[in-house]
Amino acid sequence: xxxxxxxxxxxxxxxxxxxxxxxxxxxxxxxxxxxxxxxxxxxxxxxxxxxxxxxxxxxxxxxxxxxxxxxxxxxxxxxxxxxxxxxxxxxxxxxxxxxxxxxxxxxxxxxxxxxxxxxxxxxxxxxxxxxxxxxxxxxxxxxxx
Numbered sequence: 439x440x441x442x443x444x445x446x447x448x449x450x451x452x453x454x455x456x457x458x459x460x461x462x463x464x465x466x467x468x469x470x471x472x473x474x475x476x477x478x479x480x481x482x483x484x485x486x487x488x489x490x491x492x493x494x495x496x497x498x499x500x501x502x503x504x505x506x507x508x509x510x511x512x513x514x515x516x517x518x519x520x521x522x523x524x525x526x527x528x529x530x531x532x533x534x535x536x537x538x539x540x541x542x543x544x545x546x547x548x549x550x551x552x553x554x555x556x557x558x559x560x561x562x563x564x565x566x567x568x569x570x571x572x573x574x575x576x577x578x579x580x581x582x583x
Contacts (some may be wrong), residue, residue, distance in 0.1 A: 440454050440515070441458045442459055442460075442461060443461070445462040445463035445464070445465065446459070446463050446464070447469065448465045448466075448467075449466045449467065451465045451467060451487075453470060453576075454469060454473075454551065455473075456470065459475060460477070460478040460479065462479060462516045463480045463481040465480075466484040466485065467479075468484075468486045468489070469487050470488045471483075471489075472490050474492050474493065477492075477494070477495045478496045479491075480497055480498040480501065481499045481500075483498070483500065485503040486502075486503060486506050486507075486539070489503055489504075492509050493526065494523075494526060494527070495529045496528075496529070497535075498532065498534070499533045501534065501535045503537050505539040506539050507541050509529055509542075509543045510529070511529065511545055512527075514528060517530065524580070526545070526565050527544065527545020529543060530547045531543075532549050532552070533551075534550055535553075536554070539552060541559070541575075542560070543560045548564045549564055549565050549566065549567060550567065551581060552581075555570065555578075557573075558573065559575060560564065561574050562569055565579070566580070567581050
């Protein structure tokens with residue numbers, strides 16, 4: 439861990455690669471997780487093992503991020519990695535969001551209370567609370583407000 443802003447009651451299970459980010463109060467980070475700089479994790483959020491959270495991701499409070507979830511911020515728009523972070527996408531995950539194991543989250547915004555099914559690929563913003571799944575992820579049903 440390098441240059442991490444830690445809240446109180448944070449649990450980090452080793453090994454992991456966590457640097458330049460903010461972890462709020464009572465966050466849980468499972469083993470084999472990488473969280474890169476310029477990222478913020480809200481209080482009481484749980485991130486399970488083998489998850490990769492790239493730069494410029496903000497995750498809200500009381501979220502659950504399943505095993506092996508991958509966040510991506512460089513869409514290889516020119517057919518190769520873009521070395522300029524100013525061109526990378528930003529991802530915002532609202533509060534009370536659940537993301538199932540092995541989902542892939544591209545630079546999007548996901549509203550409060552949404553559920554993303556295991557193995558789904560989120561390519562567009564999720565603006566209405568519901569259960570989303572598939573490739574690309576689409577809404578299967580609403581959830582109560």
